[in-house]
Amino acid sequence: MRKYVLAISALALATTAALADVIADRQAVMKDNAKQVGVLVKMVKGEAQFDAAAVMAALTALNDNVQKIDVAASFPAGSDQGDTTASPKIWEDAAGFQAQVDKFKEVAAAAAAAPAQDLDALKAQVGAIGQTCASCHEAFRVKKG
Amino acid sequence: MAILRKLAITALALGGAGAAVFWWLTEPERIGPDAMAALGTGDAARGQRIFDAGGCASCHAKPKAEGEARLQLAGGGELKTQFGTFVAPNISSDPTDGIGAWSLEDFANAMLKGVSPDGQHLYPAFPYPSYARMNPADVADLYTFMKTVPPVAGRAPEHSLGFPFNVRRGLGLWKLLYLSDQPVVAFGEGTSEQVLLGRALVEGAGHCGECHTPRNPIGGTAKAQWLAGAVAAEGGGTVPNITPGGADISGWSESDIAGYLETGFTPEFDSVGGTMVEVQKNMARLSPEDRAAIAAYLKAIPSHPNGYPAQQQKPAG
Numbered sequence: 001m002r003k004y005v006l007a008i009s010a011l012a013l014a015t016t017a018a019l020a021d022v023i024a025d026r027q028a029v030m031k032d033n034a035k036q037v038g039v040l041v042k043m044v045k046g047e048a049q050f051d052a053a054a055v056m057a058a059l060t061a062l063n064d065n066v067q068k069i070d071v072a073a074s075f076p077a078g079s080d081q082g083d084t085t086a087s088p089k090i091w092e093d094a095a096g097f098q099a100q101v102d103k104f105k106e107v108a109a110a111a112a113a114a115p116a117q118d119l120d121a122l123k124a125q126v127g128a129i130g131q132t133c134a135s136c137h138e139a140f141r142v143k144k145g
Numbered sequence: 146m147a148i149l150r151k152l153a154i155t156a157l158a159l160g161g162a163g164a165a166v167f168w169w170l171t172e173p174e175r176i177g178p179d180a181m182a183a184l185g186t187g188d189a190a191r192g193q194r195i196f197d198a199g200g201c202a203s204c205h206a207k208p209k210a211e212g213e214a215r216l217q218l219a220g221g222g223e224l225k226t227q228f229g230t231f232v233a234p235n236i237s238s239d240p241t242d243g244i245g246a247w248s249l250e251d252f253a254n255a256m257l258k259g260v261s262p263d264g265q266h267l268y269p270a271f272p273y274p275s276y277a278r279m280n281p282a283d284v285a286d287l288y289t290f291m292k293t294v295p296p297v298a299g300r301a302p303e304h305s306l307g308f309p310f311n312v313r314r315g316l317g318l319w320k321l322l323y324l325s326d327q328p329v330v331a332f333g334e335g336t337s338e339q340v341l342l343g344r345a346l347v348e349g350a351g352h353c354g355e356c357h358t359p360r361n362p363i364g365g366t367a368k369a370q371w372l373a374g375a376v377a378a379e380g381g382g383t384v385p386n387i388t389p390g391g392a393d394i395s396g397w398s399e400s401d402i403a404g405y406l407e408t409g410f411t412p413e414f415d416s417v418g419g420t421m422v423e424v425q426k427n428m429a430r431l432s433p434e435d436r437a438a439i440a441a442y443l444k445a446i447p448s449h450p451n452g453y454p455a456q457q458q459k460p461a462g
Contacts, residue, residue, distance in 0.1 A: 030415075038414035045404055087381075130409050130416060134425070137418030142382035 019076070023084045026074045029065050036062040037133075040126050043119065055122060056115040062129075063112035066105050071098055087142040100136040107132045171317025173260040176253055183281040184253055192290025195283050197430040198350040199276070203423040204233040216294045218243070220301035224270050225379045228364065229306030231270035239296035252288045253281070259320065266316035268304065269323075269364065275352035277326045280345060323365045329354065330371065330446050343442025346435060347372075356384045356420070359452035372443070373452035382419065383453040390448025402440035403433070 039058040042048040075097075080086045090097045107128055116122035196202070202210065205218040219242075220233040237243035244252065251262040259266060259273040267273065276284075309315055329348050332340060347353045358366040359375040367373075374386030374393065385393035394402065401412040406428035409417040417425045428436060 034414040037410070041408065041410050041414055044408070085382075126408075133416030134409050134418065134422045137416050138420075138422035141418045142380070143377075143385065143419055144382055 016082075019079045020082060022074060022076060022079050023082055023086075027084075029069070029074075033062055033065055036065070037126070037129060040122060040129075044123050044126050050119045050122065052115070052117055056112075059108075059112045059115045059125075063108040066108040069101055069105070071101055085141050085144055087140045090140050093139075097136075097140055100132075100140065104132050104136065167318075168314075170321065171266075171314045173264050173266050173317065174258055174320075175260055175264075176250070176258055180257065180281060181250060181253070184249060184285040185282050187249070187282075187285035187287070187289030189286070189289045189293050191283075192286035192288070194431065194435070195279075195287040195350050196290050197427050198346055198435070199287070199352065200424055200427045201236070203427065205236045217297050218294055219297040219299050226270070226364075227378075228310045229304065231268060231304050231306075232301050233271075234301050235297065235299065236291070237297040238292060238294055239298055242298050242300045243296060244291065245296055249285060249288050252291070253284050256284050256287070257281070257326070259316070259324065266313045266320070268306075268313075268316065269319070270304075272352040272355045274323055274325075274366070275349060275355055277324055278328060278345075279349040283345075283350065319363065319365070329368055330442075332445070336445070337441070339438045339441045340445045342435070343438035343440070343445075346431075346439050347442050351439070353387070357387050367452070370449050370452045372446065373449035375452045376454075377419075380419070386449070386451045386453075387443055388446060388448045389444050391451060393451075394443075399437065399440040399444055402443055403436040406431075406436045406439065407433070 036058040039048075039054055043050050043055070071094075075086065075090055077091060080088050080090065111125050111129060116125050202215040202218065204222045204224070205220050206215050206222075207217065207219075208222060210217065218235065218237040220235040222233040224231040224233070235243045238245040240246040247255075247262055254260045254262070255267060255271075256273060256276045256279065258277070259269065259271070261267055304311075328344060330344060332344070354366055354372060356378065357372045357374060358368075359370050359373065360366055360378075372387045374391060375384045376382075377384050385391070387394055389395060397405070397412055405411055405417070406425060409422070409425045409429070411417075428439075
């Protein structure tokens, strides 16, 4: 009996630890997305000079991150618990969430395939990317204190 | 027996007196002639700015409406709260289903006093406790703009509220406590015009305090914790503390705040989320001067500790 309890506890701990890793991993991806988008936003805001090579590098890195997103692997059931802002809606409306991820992949791929060559084009690309971020975060992220 | 009858009569009389006092206290108050005179004649172009600052389309247009559809204000959007579900009404220019037949006085009474044209209290899900602080001329401008939006037929469903919140007359008591046209943050002499403009936008039309300030159990905003952040009224989670010292945005400069309202990106290049997405879209329609004024105000107000509890970590396992 005692062994069972220990085994179950160990299993539970392992599961929690695994979920914590999943959460940390997906947060690291999001952090890097923000870093790449930051390169672009700084140019749009006039805080950095427009630099076509840097735009291409940022959009390529962003697209690489985004194409790797696998909802099943990164958002397993139960990973709305813990140190995360993932909303329970991700699991309640799995199809809606997948559609948002697909849209993100589409927008990122299109941007990486044709990186902006001037500031006006960059403004449009950043606008499209920003709307994609916001649209998903509107429905599927919960701010926690 | 005689004593019992006397007691009963006294109780009835007291009950009657109580009802009379309740009726007197809860009488819907309409705006006076001075306030009417202050409205002046409106200007639709200026009214569009107030429409955007107020985020009218976010509740009264269809969810996710873009372009022309943003001006189809047939209502129907739901606000699910602890008091029940509020449904945004039709405020299009339709004369029967919308507000097309309203006079300027009717409109000003709704915006500034929370009273409908037929003299009933409106629910503060329509954020008139904020709008009550608006400049009367801005209300007239908005009225003129509202005449330009297309008529849309169809009435939105009624609110669905439990007792006692379904008794509209009771809102008269609530208004005695929470309805005031006075600014929340009193600034001293020599405060910049920019900060005062920001105050008008944030405390008035923008109604930022409706979500960013905690509420007490009967839904009154806690002015002592103005903009300190709050547990979200719907959808779970928290609304950030936007006072200068609050951890959520204390590291943001004025241009960071204005830039966020314009682009939807935080200084860390995270994106806007939740119900703020709609708000940010509206803020992006304002002028850079208006966004800078909002930022200046948010840096000039008193700091408060967070108005929401720290996150409860679930025990491991």
